[in-house]
Amino acid sequence: MEPLDAGKSQSRTGGPSFSLGNRLARAAWMATWLLLARWTPPPLRGWRALLLRLFGAKLGRNCRVHASVSVWHPANLELGDNVLIGPGARLYNQGRITIGSDSIVSQRAHVCASTHDVSDPQFQLVVRPVVIGAQCWVAAEAFVGPGVTMGEGSVLAARGALFENAEAWTMYRGNPAAKLKARALQSGEA
Template sequence: MKLVLGLFFDREYLKGRHFDEGLSGYIWGFRSIWTRNILRLAPPCRFPANHQATISNSDRIEFHPDDLNNFQSPGTYLQNFAGNIRLGHGTYIAPNVGIITANHDPANLNQHIEAKDVIIGESCWVGMNSIVLPGVTLGPRTIVGAGSVVTKSFPEGQCVIAGNPARVIKNLNESRNTS
């Protein structure tokens, strides 16, 4: 089965827990081939991804193969035609999350301003319907509350952020020390 999947996807993404500990990776792979490569419901990707996940440029995304599940949620929007997105190992991206590396130029909406990379650290969780804007860096163990708009970086991590614009609502280091 991996031999067939290797014809469509980079082999580096055909390993890890979704392939070694069950069949989910294989199911996602064959579903992705069917919907993205054969039916052309979405552009082909270099890794298995749900056809309802919008990925501008799969070459500009860096992630660990164990986190292939992040590209199976419907409505996930990764706009990175310019700029890179880096997802740390053990990070979870919920459905309908937007991660954006470039915005329109307010002076000329037909153009984009310069792209800025988005970096999400290890063991983070970005809640449903959240948006992470260009240039944001989230440190390890950052939890983004559902529906949040992340406009600035929280590089220290170890926190829960929420709101519009997102702000720290809980420091996870403090909550660990009090138990």
């Protein structure tokens, strides 16, 4: 499955946002995940990582993607080392989602890399990549919106909704998310 172009409307004619080939590949992906991964226990994380890689995801070492996670398009997913994607998380990656090493996306969090052009009468899809830096935490049931970059070490508190970039080593909360406070650097970090 080919990754999609960032920041561009996927259809200029009012037709489907995705080609038939893309839709068939995603149907194969969804069937594969349902039949071969969705029921697996937590220790089979290596098996789930293999399935994601077979469908084009780029995963670092020791990634833990829970069986109940929803990944829309594996070819638009890149995870660094030691990334945890918690139970029920949704990676709605019509656009590219990149998550840096040692980051956590907690249970039922939602990361969304697309939106719609509200000035277009057909509301055509516009993909906008999301970048979550290293050592970040997207807490339970939080939402990271299209085009957002979370700087290294930033935190989005539970049920927060982030629509603008997050500064490095800063905590955010609320809807829309606002800065709460600076986050202390761990010893040995620059």
